[in-house]
Amino acid sequence: MKAVLVHESGAVEVTTCPDPSPARGEVVVAVGAAGICGTDLHIIDREIEFATLPVVPGHELAGTVVAVGPEVDGAQVRTGDRVAVAPGIFCGVCRFCTRGKPNLCERATGIGISRNGGSAEFAAVPAANCYRIPDGMPMHAAALVEPLSCALHGMDLLPREADEHYLIYGAGTMGLLMMQLAMATTAGSVSVVDTDPDRLATAAALGASFTATSADELDRPHGWSTVVDCTGVVAAIEDGLSRVDRGGTFQFFGVAPGDAIARLSPFRVYHDEIHLVGSMAVLHSFSRAVGVMAGGAIDADVMVSHQLPLDDYPRAIDMFRSKVGRKIMVTPN
Numbered sequence: 001m002k003a004v005l006v007h008e009s010g011a012v013e014v015t016t017c018p019d020p021s022p023a024r025g026e027v028v029v030a031v032g033a034a035g036i037c038g039t040d041l042h043i044i045d046r047e048i049e050f051a052t053l054p055v056v057p058g059h060e061l062a063g064t065v066v067a068v069g070p071e072v073d074g075a076q077v078r079t080g081d082r083v084a085v086a087p088g089i090f091c092g093v094c095r096f097c098t099r100g101k102p103n104l105c106e107r108a109t110g111i112g113i114s115r116n117g118g119s120a121e122f123a124a125v126p127a128a129n130c131y132r133i134p135d136g137m138p139m140h141a142a143a144l145v146e147p148l149s150c151a152l153h154g155m156d157l158l159p160r161e162a163d164e165h166y167l168i169y170g171a172g173t174m175g176l177l178m179m180q181l182a183m184a185t186t187a188g189s190v191s192v193v194d195t196d197p198d199r200l201a202t203a204a205a206l207g208a209s210f211t212a213t214s215a216d217e218l219d220r221p222h223g224w225s226t227v228v229d230c231t232g233v234v235a236a237i238e239d240g241l242s243r244v245d246r247g248g249t250f251q252f253f254g255v256a257p258g259d260a261i262a263r264l265s266p267f268r269v270y271h272d273e274i275h276l277v278g279s280m281a282v283l284h285s286f287s288r289a290v291g292v293m294a295g296g297a298i299d300a301d302v303m304v305s306h307q308l309p310l311d312d313y314p315r316a317i318d319m320f321r322s323k324v325g326r327k328i329m330v331t332p333n
Contacts, residue, residue, distance in 0.1 A: 003120030004313045008053045020124035022069030031332045032139030034118035035060030036320045052114040059087035061118025062142030072127040083130040084145040086286045087111040103281045121332045141300035149289035151177040154279035163188035170230035171199035184297045232256040246272040
């Protein structure tokens with residue numbers, strides 16, 4: 001099969017590899033679409049300690065089951081099923097897994113990170129990680145289920161009071177997903193801040209209440225009840241912390257560098273009862289994300305700006321680094 005390989009040096013190559021065979025409890029998926037994500041850049045740049053190189057990247061994937069290994073329950077998944085694939089693989093026995101928080105698993109591994117993923121014509125994955133998708137769901141929409149499941153977990157951690165006013169930093173994939181989910185609630189308004197005018201135009205096209213290159217441009221002197229950072233940029237985080245209304249919530253959703261430090265006022269957090277919350281990956285939200293995508297709350301056709309053949313993977317990475325377009329996907333089959 002044709003596949004992308006990230007080598008130990010960080011070099012990216014489109015090459016030919018042996019077709020995978022399903023082991024016990026696994027299936028082989030003919031990949032229909034695989035999204036490019038910041039995690040892929042971190043793997044290429046050797047910034048993820050638990051990544052196992054060389055590896056086929058691609059943890060946002062969807063496709064069709066073409067082979068089933070031993071001990072796979074046919075009631076769960078069978079040949080011919082169209083599926084979205086959850087990438088997380090957890091130990092099940094650590095202190096977090098046994099408390100029902102596998103997203104914090106101490107021994108977590110991942111498809112497309114520590115084992116071969118979806119940037120290939122075929123991928124062998126655990127059957128338990130496969131979620132059937134409706135016949136009418138396009139593959140590019142199904143490959144968005146993984147980031148959508150992350151956004152749903154983020155929303156699970158936020159208050160859902162009527163007339164909540166949201167301010168979202170970042171109009172990339174995750175910011176736009178969080179924005180659309182917030183709009184699907186009883187939000188009073190959903191504002192989006194980004195320095196890229198094209199991304200702001202996309203946010204406006206998807207129905208944002210207000211868009212701006214700085215929160216200073218938005219007329220809300222008391223701030224917002226919920227502020228979500230989807231950038232991981234320290235300057236945006238520090239600005240966002242200053243925009244939370246009294247009694248409000250600030251969510252650290254974007255992935256900041258491991259050594260990043262942001263300043264905040266402990267007195268204000270105390271005095272104004274500001275709630276600070278992190279959101280890490282996916283927790284009991286993948287199946288719901290399939291339903292949300294099928295229900296039409298997310299406009300996948302607007303979200304996905306480019307679908308490229310697998311041979312163009314290096315170009316797709318260059319486009320992602322340059323912030324060209326919106327969600328970029330490769331379509332191996």
